[in-house]
Amino acid sequence: MTGKLTWRYRRFVSIAQRVRSSVALRGWRGTLSRISQEFASRPAFDDTLALLPLDVPFEPFELPSSAQPRVSIVIPVHGKLAYTLACLRSIAAAPPSDPFEVIVIDDASPDETADTLARVRGLRLLRNTENLGFVGSCNRGAAEARGEFVVFLNNDTQVTPGWTEELLRCFDLRPNCGIAGSQLVYPDGRLQEAGAWVFADGSAWTIGRFEPRTDPTVRYAREVDYVSGASLAIRCETFAALGGFDARFAPGYYEDTDLAFAARAAGLEVWYVPTSVVIHAEGISSAGAPQNGMKRFQDINLAKFADKWREALTRQPAPGTPLARVAEQRRRGTVLVVDVATPDASRDSGSLRLISMMRLLVDDGWHVVFAPDDGRADDAAIRELGRLGIEVIARPWNDGVPSWLSRNASGLRAAILSRHTVAAQYAPFVRRHAPGAKLIFDTVDLHFLREERGAEQAGSAALSRQASVTREQELKLIAAADTTFVVSEYERSLLARMLPDARVELLSNIHEVHGRTRGHEGRRDxxxxxxxxxxxxxxxxxxxxxxxxxxxxxxxxxxxxxxxxxxxxxxxxxxxxxxxxxxxxxxxxxxxxxxxxxxxxxxxxxxxxxxxxxxxxxxxxxxxxxxxxxxxxxxxxxxxxxxxxxxxxxxxxxxxxxxxxxxxxxxxxxxxxxxxxxxxxxxxxxxxxxxxxxxx
Missing domain, CATH: 3.40.50.2000 (Glycogen Phosphorylase B;)
Structure with missing residues (x-):
């Protein structure tokens, strides 16, 4: 066959393999949706991402770097000067709030990259006399880093405000975090990657590719098998202790997967951070056909990776395992939480308690899904809860709790329904769709008790009648629930007398002890x-x-x-x-x-x-x-x-x-x-x- 026919045949085989794999992983519905997303007509750039143009004549500019950085941003480059300059300008436009430095390793670029970058003030420029590839250049940059953290960044990226802050916040929120990676999006606005899963043969599947990046299903932090080295944060001492990027994966591909497995073998976790958003023109920094360019190392290094981690891979899911099951295997199960509205810790103590409860569940290994009864959750709420690892289901992304239960009941371990008005609506659906799940009624406080006291304070017969209705409904729910949460010992004692057979747990307000930084002097109000x-x-x-x-x-x-x-x-x-x-x-x-x-x-x-x-x-x-x-x-x-x-x-x-x-x-x-x-x-x-x- 001619070269062109050979290429077409290989392309046909590749596409057929991808379709078969997608059907196994996603099912036919998900596969057809994926195909429609890939071939949908879209503008080349998403205006909401505020991308910087590439065709800007060079003028010297400055990066506000620090001589004592907390964060060292390491960027390996080999040509593609226009992309590198746009990346650096994006950092200058949205500089980290922590003291930082930017280290660019010019990997023997064949163009004017080194001479031009030497004119960028505040940049630390290292020059390789010979091409070391991505792995060698990253390792050299990390060895020169002066920060507590090193953040590896591809030169074909542009960063968004807060991207490093959010990566580092992941380490603060999760003491066992070893590696944190950004949400990667294409210049056209579609999601490129929300972390990735690895199968038993060493093959990998990037999570959420081509999905809308604003979908809450890809906007909650989660532990994953690996995150892309296109934007990856790790403590410098951890990177050194793990031996850096393994040189056997030079010049590139699978080095980030290998580093993640090394971190996990050391007892650390790898986290996807959706609040750290980085735009990535994937493939620019490693362009070329799979058989002829850099990408040929994907298959070569897959074999090396599978050989190195042969024993660890026996604990990974088999190739073709449906993606939903892959995710379930990585956590203890799903806990659904429903309340009247999306919690806001600055609004009321009940919100603070609920957020703390959900965060404890996430830290304990559960996949927590929160649903507001009113169906509303704004972008800020989705972002805040997502940062903590909590998935939000709300309009327009989801058409309600009953519908969600009908699709996701198999992995549901428990449903926590807050307040009697919410629990009365959804308890029957939980029992119907997920009879094996624990039904937990969170009273927040005993509403009938508050209403009875309010009626007495106001001397209102109407309020008294309403309290009687609430009492009947709450007691019925308490009797039917597997467990009821109350917030005070008084309420638990009261229910022990009223419903001695009910299973009642004391789960009071949850507070961090902030401490006191100022004494008595000068206080007044x-x-x-x-x-x-x-x-x-x-x-x-x-x-x-x-x-x-x-x-x-x-x-x-x-x-x-x-x-x-x-x-x-x-x-x-x-x-x-x-x-x-x-x-x-x-x-x-x-x-x-x-x-x-x-x-x-x-x-x-x-x-x-x-x-x-x-x-x-x-x-x-x-x-x-x-x-x-x-x-x-x-x-x-x-x-x-x-x-x-x-x-x-x-x-x-x-x-x-x-x-x-x-x-x-x-x-x-x-x-x-x-x-x-x-x-x-x-x-x-x-x-x-x-x-x-x-x-x-």
Whole structure:
């Protein structure tokens, strides 16, 4: 056959093999979708990516490098000067916030690369006298790196704001992280890679190729078999300890897969980081036909990789294993979590607790899928939860929990349904589609108890009737659930009397102990944290405006009550006119915690554990609260907290804290110790494990 016919025959065989493999991995529906994505008409560039042009005449520019970097960005180059300059300009346009250096290794380029790059200020340029290939150049650059981390970057990439920060954040979030890799996207906007799986024969499958990069299914961090060396972060000491990129894979291909397997053999993890986005013009830096160019080393190095890791590969899935099953084999199972709306840690304590619960599950090896009952999740929420490893299902990507359950029930180990209004809707679907999954009802707090107390406070017969309806529904759900979560010892004791056969676990608020960086001196104001949408908070704000603040001002006219939380505009104006200082939602409460004299929790009804109290105590801020506010939290008046029932009691408590620095400091220290003892992640994880592992 002629050379052209030979090429066509090989191409036909290659395409047929790819189709067969895709059908095995994805099924026919997924394969047809993949084919349509590949051949769909698309613009060459996605305008939303803000790509820098390649055809820009060179003018010297500067990289704001540091002589004492935390991050060393290592870029091997061999020609393709226009791409290298665009890559460097993108770094200059979105420089890392950490001190950094950029090291370019010119691998004996045949063009004017070296002379041109020498004119880029702040760049460390190393020149190879002979071509070492990708592996040799990366190893040389890493040996010269002065940072704690080395980030390998292809020269045919452009970076986006925050790309290194997000890679390094992965190491902060996950102490066992050894390697972190970016989300790689094509210049036309399609996803190129979200990490990769490796099969028992050494072959690999990149996750999500050609899928929309904004799809939440590829926007959550996950542990993978390897990440591409096109944008890969690793500690310098780890890279050295692993021996760098193995020279047997020179000039390139499979060196990143090999490094990932070496890291995993050393007990470290490899993570895909979707919040680190890098645009990659794949193939530019290694152009050529598979049989004739650089890419011929894919097959050559696959054989070397399979031989080197023969024993480890026996634990990998067999070639052709469906992708869904491959993913399932890498984790303990899926846990579905449903709540009324997407959680926002800056909005309410319930959100903070839910996010902490889901993060604990991810860290414990579970695939966590969160679904908001209202179907809404904005880009920021998907990004934030995805950073923690939580997948979000919401419109327009998913048409609801029942539909998701019908497609994904086989891998479901547990469903945590938060609040009775949510649990009543979805519990039947969980039982129908996934009868073997644990059904867990998270009360958040006992709503009927809060409503009964609210009805009594308001003297409302209508509210009392509503409380009776809620009581019936909650108790029915508790009786039917495999496990019910409550947040306070009081509620657990109450349910033990009402439903002695129910399986109830205490899973209270979960707080990191932030500690205290400032003492008593200079503190003055009282701080209230909470949104107006929660009826006990609304009542407390009105009480503070009508009675508590006037009582304070009669003896202490300069004291302010600061209110941090969402309040409707009309109510906000009314409360501000009464003298409260309305701050709105405050994303970071730490400065307020470090300046206020005390946190105030004047709640006259409610139920459950109060997040505002835990939050203040985790910062070492003493709390003045009503007996209702501190109920069920194992707090002792005068030891851990100051309790106050009337406005005059609150004034007296304030004067005690303001006038006695020693007493203030004792309460502050006890606050920190109390959160550590009773509201830690360790206790919450034990409750989660008991619930998910419990047999029905």
């Amino acid at each position: 009282l701080l209230f944290v909470g949104g107006f949408g929660h009826p006990p908070n609304a009542d407390a704000m009105r009480w503070m405006a009508d009675a508590i603040l006037p009582a304070l001002h009669r003896v202490l006219p300069d004291v302010r009550i600061l209110v941090a939380g969402d309040v409707p505009e009309g109510e906000r104006r009314t409360l501000a006119a009464a003298g409260l200082t309305m701050l709105g939602r405050v994303p970071d409460l730490t400065p307020l915690m470090e300046s206020a004299l005390a946190s105030i929790a004047p709640l006259r009804f409610g139920a459950g554990v109060k997040g505002k109290i835990n939050m203040a105590m985790s910062h070492g801020l003493p709390v003045i609260g009503t007996p209702m506010a501190v109920e069920g939290m194992r707090l002792t008046d005068g030891v851990d907290v100051l309790t106050a029932e009337t406005p005059d009691d609150i004034v007296a408590a304030y004067r005690t804290l303001a006038g006695d620095p020693y007493r203030w400091t004792l309460l502050s220290e006890r606050s920190l110790a109390h959160v550590e003892e009773h509201f830690s992640a360790t206790a919450a994880l034990a409750a989660l494990r008991n619930a998910i592992g419990r047999r029905a």
